[in-house]
Amino acid sequence: MVEVFSGRTILNKEGETVDPEEALRNKVVGIYFSAGWCPPCRDFTPILCDFYTELVEEREPAAQFEIVFISSDKSADDMVEYYHDMHGDWLALPWTDDYKNELKQRYKITAVPKLVIVKENGDVITEKGRKQIRDKGLSCFRSWLDAAEIFQNFKG
DSSP: OHHHHTTOOEEOTTSOEEOHHHHHTTOEEEEEEEOTTOHHHHHHHHHHHHHHIIIIISSSSOOSEEEEEEEOOSSHHHHHHHHHHHOOSOEEOOTTOTHHHHHHHHTTOOSSOEEEEEOTTSOEEESOHHHHHHHHTTHHHHHHHHHHTOOOOOOO
16 A cells, blocks of 8 residues: 555645555555445535544544545645545545546546445455445455555454
8 A cells, every 4th residue: 555655745634744654564455435425425524424434533542544536626726625624534635636537547437425444465355345335344454454565463
């Protein structure tokens, strides 16, 4: 995953720059393509928040999982409002970074919301992250972790 965002600026929810190498190392990463103007996005984002909170914030040790939000909002202000109002405590690519267009092409994003689950090197584990979370809940993380071939500390 480090490879996908290597050399890029990613932000935490407080707007601080985070080192992608450090933040994403040895983790399964969900690349979340979403927008505040999109009703299905606004429907799924709280579900994703609960999923993330249970895996990362309420589990000891925290699951090896991180999300990077890629905005399809119409402006930076729209993105910030949506990110702060509805999203979990995960990371985001700045709205002004045109790299989002390369990511949309790479992962064949034609509509939002889309949650693509990837390995550290950016290879796709599943393009159906949203469906799997809705259908299987937390249990889908175990299959993603197995497919990611990373060092595991996950129990559960």
